[in-house]
Amino acid sequence: MSDYKAFRVELADKVAHVTINRPEKVNAMNADFWSEIIEIFRWVDATDEVRVVVLSGAGKHFSSGIDLMLLAQVGSQLGKDVGRNAETLRRKILELQGSFNAVDQCRKPVLAAIQGYCLGGAIDLIAACDMRYSTVDAQFSIKEIDIGMAADVGTLQRLPRIIGDGMMRELAYTGRTIDGEEARRIGLVNRTFGDASALLDGVMEIAWEIAAKSPIAVRGTKEMIRYMRDHRVDDGLEYVATWNAAMLQSADLRVAMAAHMSKQKPEFAD
Structure with missing residues (x-):
């Protein structure tokens, strides 16, 4: 800074x-x-x-x-x-x-x-x-x-x-x-x-x-919301499918699911 x-x-x-x-x-x-x-x-x-x-x-x-x-x-x-x-x-x-x-x-x-x-x-x-x-x-x-x-x-x-x-x-x-x-x-x-x-x-x-949430999940959520301002619903559904085809492979998903099942607070990498 x-x-x-x-x-x-x-x-x-x-x-x-x-x-x-x-x-x-x-x-x-x-x-x-x-x-x-x-x-x-x-x-x-x-x-x-x-x-x-x-x-x-x-x-x-x-x-x-x-x-x-x-x-x-x-x-x-x-x-x-x-x-x-x-x-x-x-x-x-x-x-x-x-x-x-x-x-x-x-x-x-x-x-x-x-x-x-x-x-x-x-x-x-x-x-x-x-x-x-x-x-x-x-x-x-x-x-x-x-x-x-x-x-x-x-x-x-x-x-x-x-x-x-x-x-x-x-x-x-x-x-x-x-x-x-x-x-x-x-x-x-x-x-x-x-x-x-x-x-x-x-x-x-x-x-x-x-x-405290997954930065990958927050980033994807914001991008989908922003995208939908100027596109039709079917365009947005197509975009999120393509986006998540990559992002669902993130370690954040496994960390979040394991924490949920064990009732622990997840810790995500930057």
Whole structure:
């Protein structure tokens, strides 16, 4: 692990805890954030010792979204030619999308622990995670509509599969803020906790439970779920049959079955 400007990264008990670490700026997503998150998730993917990721924000808030200074910097690069401006903006948007694609495409499960503000670009980020958990008083909002733009880094593409099309449209069109309890009711978060400390403890417990499972089985399960977003049921059945034709030969299967029969806790290799 390297030293990061926008993040703090710790690894313990097979769980990587990735913390957005700009609390004095409400964890706004600056230029360092967008480049470093790709580096971090490449490291996660390449490090067998990491089995699960917990993503959180330092201080009182998860994240207030994209840093407005970054938007100003992009604006300063624009000139008088509409075509060249469009090309510059398109490249920048695709670059930012790539940062959250790195989270979505990570081979390991990513659990978001959310307290305080989760606004704008932060919704794009948590939509790329496997599961989301929050405090009861967390505040969620698709804020882009209030600054005169459409969300463009994944919210409108990923959120309908999480909370349904109609609810996503309501939140995206109105920009209204919902709290943790409403987020739980609509399925945006799996569970709520009383405060930030209980939240992190609870999410870590879930992460450790997943980390104790066969990493081969977890990897296959995540890949099948991700594959099914864009394919028919029969395509998914064909894919899992081919996948498991190889993966069922893993030693993890024998270890898991022996542990189950002997009522022991299995220990899996990285």
